[in-house]
Amino acid sequence: MQKIILHIDMNSYFASVEQQANPFLRGKPVGVCAYLSPRGCIIASSQEAKARGIKTGCTVAEARRLDPAVVLLENEPAKYRSTTERIFKILAECTDTLEPYSIDEAFLDLRGWAKNFMEAEKIGRELAARIKNEVGEWLSSSVGVSYTKFLAKFASDIGPRGGMLVITPRNLDSLLAIRPLTDAWGIGRAMAERLKFLGINNLLELKNYNADKLKRVLGRWGYYLWANVNGLEISSVSRGSAPPKSIGHSYCLPKKTADKKYLSSLLYKLCEKTGRRLRDLNLEAQQIRIYASYIHDGGISKSFKTAEKMFTTGEIAREALGFLAKADLAMPISMLAVSVSRLVPVSGQLPLLENNSAKKGLSRAIDKINNKYGEYTVISGAMFGLNDLAKDRIGFRKTVGLAQL
Numbered sequence: 001m002q003k004i005i006l007h008i009d010m011n012s013y014f015a016s017v018e019q020q021a022n023p024f025l026r027g028k029p030v031g032v033c034a035y036l037s038p039r040g041c042i043i044a045s046s047q048e049a050k051a052r053g054i055k056t057g058c059t060v061a062e063a064r065r066l067d068p069a070v071v072l073l074e075n076e077p078a079k080y081r082s083t084t085e086r087i088f089k090i091l092a093e094c095t096d097t098l099e100p101y102s103i104d105e106a107f108l109d110l111r112g113w114a115k116n117f118m119e120a121e122k123i124g125r126e127l128a129a130r131i132k133n134e135v136g137e138w139l140s141s142s143v144g145v146s147y148t149k150f151l152a153k154f155a156s157d158i159g160p161r162g163g164m165l166v167i168t169p170r171n172l173d174s175l176l177a178i179r180p181l182t183d184a185w186g187i188g189r190a191m192a193e194r195l196k197f198l199g200i201n202n203l204l205e206l207k208n209y210n211a212d213k214l215k216r217v218l219g220r221w222g223y224y225l226w227a228n229v230n231g232l233e234i235s236s237v238s239r240g241s242a243p244p245k246s247i248g249h250s251y252c253l254p255k256k257t258a259d260k261k262y263l264s265s266l267l268y269k270l271c272e273k274t275g276r277r278l279r280d281l282n283l284e285a286q287q288i289r290i291y292a293s294y295i296h297d298g299g300i301s302k303s304f305k306t307a308e309k310m311f312t313t314g315e316i317a318r319e320a321l322g323f324l325a326k327a328d329l330a331m332p333i334s335m336l337a338v339s340v341s342r343l344v345p346v347s348g349q350l351p352l353l354e355n356n357s358a359k360k361g362l363s364r365a366i367d368k369i370n371n372k373y374g375e376y377t378v379i380s381g382a383m384f385g386l387n388d389l390a391k392d393r394i395g396f397r398k399t400v401g402l403a404q405l
């Protein structure tokens, strides 16, 4: 049976929900912020705000400079969560396999529910219309239909806003040919640079590149990207291939120190790095290990199971920083490391009914911004005076433990 996947992505979601809730905001530039302080940043802007250059990642101060009339609101997760619940309820009527991906995105497997792409396209249009009629007229969505999850998401990303795009093997190449590498899910700026180094300049060139060579140069991830644009479905989490056993980062300090404030800010950054990879892989962790080695022999470390599963940077940092705060440092520290383990896929079963789903959505939104605009455009580490430190180009060493096959 032909595999048919539909991906739906709500447009300017948090801002649209705000405009839906308050008709006076409709047609006006609206920015939903992480915080309203001048250095706080926009996590979602309305279409009107985008037209004025106020984009996700802008600071509050920049947004006001771009348009003094912009309406800036602090985010209200409960509001978005309840709207998402209503949207997902409609989606769940069209298929038995709905996979919520984030607070405003979901995949629907339509195999058996739609005979062909044309029928899937019709379902997509109906879904978008029902969301407007039943949840809110101001809520527009982009829909993508294709034969893999990657291509369905790619279709909704590059298709018309508020509209729909179907990608079949027939139009795939012509769509890939005009698309920059970073349009693909999973290719950030750094990866795009590595691909360009190999002479790959757009997504069609990636599709036609020699897969073995990519695997040799870029490892499994390189193959994964190649498979994605070739319409091969590899889903590292849900397809049961071995997920990593642990994820972590370590850092050797250029300045050996026992200054807890400085160490805390570094540790926070390691937690952010770790959290981002955890979220990238759609995993949650329930074990953490923190390690700090002394300039001479030995060091301090602790490994423990956490009461709650960790997903956001804040959740990881709370555990790690709690340990450091209590630790007795006998001498200066030369290396810090954090890793998380006991990894499980984020539950795909109506996670939006959980209290923490909006927090997860927010975490993912922040990751997206950082992936797009560079490291630490958004940080929640103002508490540690991290801002200056975060600008440093510090090379962190990644650690990944792969589960035994």
Ligand SMILES: [Mg+2]
Pocket (backbone or CB within 6 Å): 009, 010, 011, 012, 013, 104
């Ligand atoms: Mg969206």
